[in-house]
Amino acid sequence: MNKKVLVTGGAGYIGSHVVRQLGEAGYDVIIYDNCSTGSAESLLFGELIIGDLADTKLLYQVLSQHKFSAVLHFAASLIVPESVARPLDYYSNNTRNTLNLLECCSLTGINKIIFSSTAAVYGEPEQIPVTELTPTQPINPYGRSKLMSEWLIQDYAAVSNLNYVILRYFNVAGAEPRIRIGQISPNATHLIKVACDAALKRRSELLIFGTDFSTPDGTAIRDYIHVEDLASAHLDALRYLEKGNQSEIFNCGYGAGYSVREVVERVKAISETDFPVIEAKRRPGDPACVMAESDKIRQVLNWQPKYNQLDTIIATTLAWEMRKKAKQNHLVSRIF
Numbered sequence: 001m002n003k004k005v006l007v008t009g010g011a012g013y014i015g016s017h018v019v020r021q022l023g024e025a026g027y028d029v030i031i032y033d034n035c036s037t038g039s040a041e042s043l044l045f046g047e048l049i050i051g052d053l054a055d056t057k058l059l060y061q062v063l064s065q066h067k068f069s070a071v072l073h074f075a076a077s078l079i080v081p082e083s084v085a086r087p088l089d090y091y092s093n094n095t096r097n098t099l100n101l102l103e104c105c106s107l108t109g110i111n112k113i114i115f116s117s118t119a120a121v122y123g124e125p126e127q128i129p130v131t132e133l134t135p136t137q138p139i140n141p142y143g144r145s146k147l148m149s150e151w152l153i154q155d156y157a158a159v160s161n162l163n164y165v166i167l168r169y170f171n172v173a174g175a176e177p178r179i180r181i182g183q184i185s186p187n188a189t190h191l192i193k194v195a196c197d198a199a200l201k202r203r204s205e206l207l208i209f210g211t212d213f214s215t216p217d218g219t220a221i222r223d224y225i226h227v228e229d230l231a232s233a234h235l236d237a238l239r240y241l242e243k244g245n246q247s248e249i250f251n252c253g254y255g256a257g258y259s260v261r262e263v264v265e266r267v268k269a270i271s272e273t274d275f276p277v278i279e280a281k282r283r284p285g286d287p288a289c290v291m292a293e294s295d296k297i298r299q300v301l302n303w304q305p306k307y308n309q310l311d312t313i314i315a316t317t318l319a320w321e322m323r324k325k326a327k328q329n330h331l332v333s334r335i336f
């Protein structure tokens with residue numbers, strides 16, 4: 001069986017964890033990434049082609065040169081408040097570039113795609129936890145840019161031989177258990193990463209964005225999923241498509257919600273540090289509570305998460321951030 005796959009955005013945080021699992025499972029992996037937020041350093045397997053999905057000439061050339069059995073499409077912008085400030089960038093990088101990719105897939109006969117979507121497509125859901133049938137009503141340009149990409153994929157699949165799996169990610173965090181790869185972007189805004197930075201004294205304080213949500217402690221609730229479990233969901237999805245199964249959408253979360261205050265308390269406890277926490281106003285575009293119903297992915301893909309404890313997610317993030325800090329200190333001591 002042809003096991004050659006293209007991974008767009010494979011040098012990024014989630015993509016690089018999937019690339020490692022694909023490599024270990026014997027896939028031949030080509031990574032297409034513009035390295036705007038990703039890096040070759042995050043790649044433990046595969047061949048990196050530095051390219052942008054807006055560069056359709058290069059994209060087409062890569063797709064027609066190789067005989068890919070499937071494409072895993074991660075490349076995207078993903079920061080909610082940034083999408084509010086720069087909507088056109090999000091529609092361009094997320095929606096238009098997905099269209100470019102689909103057109104190139106269509107021209108080169110690629111008929112399987114796994115797409116990184118997001119819980120942000122549900123917006124402020126009326127029913128919690130959200131199932132895959134919960135109405136999609138995104139409340140920010142990021143969520144809308146991803147939902148429009150889902151529609152492009154579904155509409156094209158309806159009239160072609162394309163089969164897809166759309167994975168809607170909840171709040172991804174953590175690092176590979178051997179701590180060789182993790183989140184590298186210095187501008188990452190995720191709560192767990194920011195809290196770990198505060199614990200490591202890389203920032204002087206942590207801001208809680210909003211304490212007046214209608215949640216038990218007033219702070220927003222999210223369903224945090226370990227990046228390694230999210231990565232294994234992609235391999236399950238790929239095998240599912242390889243067996244000729246029908247196109248599907250799956251939520252990727254554990255179905256457990258933690259408030260911002262709860263996360264911050266666990267980071268302090270696990271790191272055995274304290275840091276100032278300042279209550280600030282809400283961030284634009286933030287919903288109060290997002291939690292997944294994940295029965296479908298467990299049943300249909302037989303997805304079996306292994307790291308579904310908030311403490312494991314925090315501990316691996318912290319270990320990764322400490323490792324990065326140690327590496328930086330080592331570099332500084334070599335230079336000076």
Ligand code: UD1
Binds near residue numbers: 192208283
């Ligand atoms: C994250 C993802 C988004 C995904 C969504 C699914 C990123 C950058 N964003 O968004 O792609 O669609 O999960 O649910 O990966 N917070 C603070 N202080 C901080 C940082 C965050 O109070 O310093 C709060 C936020 O206001 C929010 C919660 O923590 O209420 C989680 O924020 P964050 O980790 O940035 O993720 P989301 O915005 O939920």
